[in-house]
Amino acid sequence: MTRFKIVFAVLLLALHAQISFAQDETALVEKLKQKLDQVHDYVATGRMKTDVAFIKAPVGNVKIYYQQPDYFKLIRKSGISILPKGGVTVNMNAIMATKSYVALFAGNAITDGFPTKIVKLLPMNENNDIVLTTLYIDEKNLLIRKAITTTKENGTYQMNMQYGRYSNWGLPDKVIFTFNTQDYKIPKGVTLEMDEPLTDADRKRMQQKNGRVEIDYTTYSINKGLPPGVF
C-alpha cells in the first residue's frame, strides 16, 4: 500500500510537471502573441524572389498589406505575383492568430546561431486548416526564428525569419518560405515546342521537390491604417 502511494505520488508529480511545462509554453506563446499584437496593421515594401524548379520568375518589388487578425495580401508592384498555395500565411501574425491552442515544449535547438525553444502548437479547432505548427522561439529576444506548419490542404511549409530594424515589433527583415511542390509537365503536342536537350544542371534543378520564396522587407509602415478596399 505504501509502495502504491509512492508510485501514485510520483505519477501525480510527473503529470503536474507535464501540465506545468504546457502551461509554461502557453505563457511564452501568449507573451509572443502580445508582442505581435502590438501590430494592428502594416504596409511593407520589399523584394520577392521565387526559387521553384519549374518556374522562371524575375525578382520583383512587392507591397505587402497586413491587418489583424489574419488579413494578408502581397502584391507585385508591377506584374503578376506567383505565390505558393496557402501563401496567405506567409507571415507569423496569421499563424499566431489561432486563438485556441495547446502549446507543448518539444526541446531546445540552435536556429541561425540563436538558442531557441521548440514549441509544438496544436490548434483546438478541428476545422482549422493548420494541423500543427512547430515554433522555434528565441526566448531571450522574444522572436520566432523558425516555424514549420503542417496544413490539411496545402502540405507542410517552413518559414525562416531574420530580424533587424523591426525586431521590437516582432516583424522580420527577411522571410524564407519553403514548401513542397508537385510535378509539372505539359505534353509537347500542346505547347508545340522544339525538343531541347536537358543539361545536367537543368536535370538536377528539375528534380528539386521543394520551392522557396524569399521576401526581403525594406520598409514597414506600422499601425498607420490601410487604404480602403485592400482585402
Next chain:
Amino acid sequence: MFTLLQVELYKIFKRPRTYIAFIAIAGLIGIIQLGLKLDGDAYINFVMSNAEQSFTFDGKLLNGYLVCYIILQLLLVHVPLLIALIAADMISGEANMGTLRLMLTQPVSRFEIMMVKFTAAAIYTLLLLVWMAVLALFVSMGLFGTDDLIIQKTRYLVQLSNDDVFWRYIGAFGFALLAMLTVAALGFLLSVFAENSIGPIVATISIIIFFTILSTMSIPIFQKIQPYLFTTHMVAWKEFFDLKVNADNTALKGTLQNKSQIIQSAWILVAHIVLFVGVAMFVFKRKDILT
C-alpha cells in the same frame, strides 16, 4: 526592275483571293479576342490548372501579351496555307492564263522576272504578318491591357516582366517572317512545275501539314528526323519567350535561353529559302515555256 515589281504587286492586289487571307486573319483574330473577352477567365483556369495545383496567381493573367501569344500559337500553324494561295500561284497562274510566254517576250531576263515575282510574294507575306501583328498585338493590348506574360513551356513556366516583352514580339514576328518566307519559297518553287495553280497550292499545303505533324509528334523515330525538317525550325519564334536563370534560379531580364537555337534555326530557314528560290530559278531558266 522597280516597274516590274510594281506590276507584280498590282497583279497580286488586283486579285480578290489576295484579300481572303487578310479577311480570314481579321475574322479569326476577332473571334479569338471576342471569346477571350467574354469567357477568358474560364480558359485561363483551364490552361493553368496544372500550375494552380501548387500556386496562386495574383494579377492580370489574361492580358494583351498573352492573348497575342495564344493567337500566334494558333495562327502561325495555319498562315502558311494562306501564303501558299498566293506564292504557289506566282508562275503557275501566269502559265494557266497563258500570259507567261507573252511576259517573257519582254526585254527582261528570266532571272529578273523570277526575282521580282518572289520579291512580290515576299512583300505580300510581310504585309500579311504586319496585318497580323497590328490585330493580334496592338488591338489585344488595347482591348486587354498589358501585364507580365506567363507562358507554359513543356517542362517549366516562364514569367516575363511587362517591360521585357515587347522587344520579344518584334523578334518573334521577325522570325515568323523568315518562316513564312520559307513557305512562300516552297510554293514559289512548286509553281514552276505546274501549268495551273491548284496543283502547287495543294502540294505546298500538303507538304506543310505532313512535315508539321512529323515535327510535333514525340515518337522516337520521328524525333530523329525532326531537326532536318524546316517545319521544326519554323516554331523557333517561341524561343524569344524564354529567358536564362542565374545560379539562384532567378530569371534574368532581357536574356534569351536559346539564342544559338534561334540563330541556327534562322540560318536553316534562310538556307531553305535560298535553296527553294535557287532551284526555282534554275528550273525556270531551262524550262521550255509553251503557254
